[in-house]
Amino acid sequence: MNIRYFAWVRERVGVEEETIELPPSVVTVADLIGHLKTIDDNHAFAFEDEEAIRVALDQMHVEADAELGDAKEAAFFPPMTGG
Amino acid sequence: MAVEATVRVQAEDFSAQSEMDTLTAGRQDVGALVSFTGLCRNEAGTLAALELEHYPGMAEAELERIASDALKRWPLTGLTVVHRYGKIQPGEQIVLVVAASAHRRAAFEAADFLMDFLKTRAPFWKKEHFVSGKSETWVAAKADDDADAERWIAS
Secondary structure, eight states: OEEEEOHHHHHHHSOSEEEOOOOTTOOBHHHHHHHHHTTOHHHHHHTSSGGGOEEEETTEEEOTTOBOTTOSEEEEEOOOOOO | OOOOOEEEEESSOOOHHHHHHHHHTTOSOOOEEEEEEEEOOOTTTTEEEEEEEEOTTHHHHHHHHHHHHHHHHSOEEEEEEEEEOEEEOTTSEEEEEEEEESSHHHHHHHHHHHHHHHHHHSOEEEEEEETTOOOOEEOOOOHHHHHHHHHHHHO
16 A cells, blocks of 8 residues: 655655555554554654644545545645644 | 635745736626735744745645635625745745635625635745754744634534
């Protein structure tokens, strides 16, 4: 799955995007976050406060309990501050 | 005929006047035109620039979704949303919303609604660069903005 990061989440992880092979046990967005946290210290730091992270699957906002289904891209970012 | 919103995400500056002219050109059924322009403040002289990051593709898609909600809610004759990204200096324009309708209430409310949801749903993030050279910081989302958006869900 293609994973993208924005704003301070991107800075903490240290990459803009990456492709990750997911184990079958990863079903929901929350599972995915749990999996990403195990990759390394940077990922663990980025997802330290899960409440502060927003998620989009294939460019649509979703909540942490959403199933990944056949989504091709997940994106993680802080609450939006445009306008 | 169904009204389609014009949505643009761009690095370049925009002209509010020319966007307004586009919504009224050749028409006589527009009785109200409300525009909102968001500018970069200098924060009492401390801010050197704002750096706006966005999620290309999703930013446009989300603005389209918000604009389409507004078109369903109010009888508008036209709607335009322009949002910039990249480095923006104090005094420069960041965002524009223009709503056109036969009557003022729909135009005022649609523009207000657009801005409330744009601020809380559209994937843009602001980083502040300071005059003092102090390290850059990401702007935190405001609870007030969420509350502003929530009031449309209740009504």
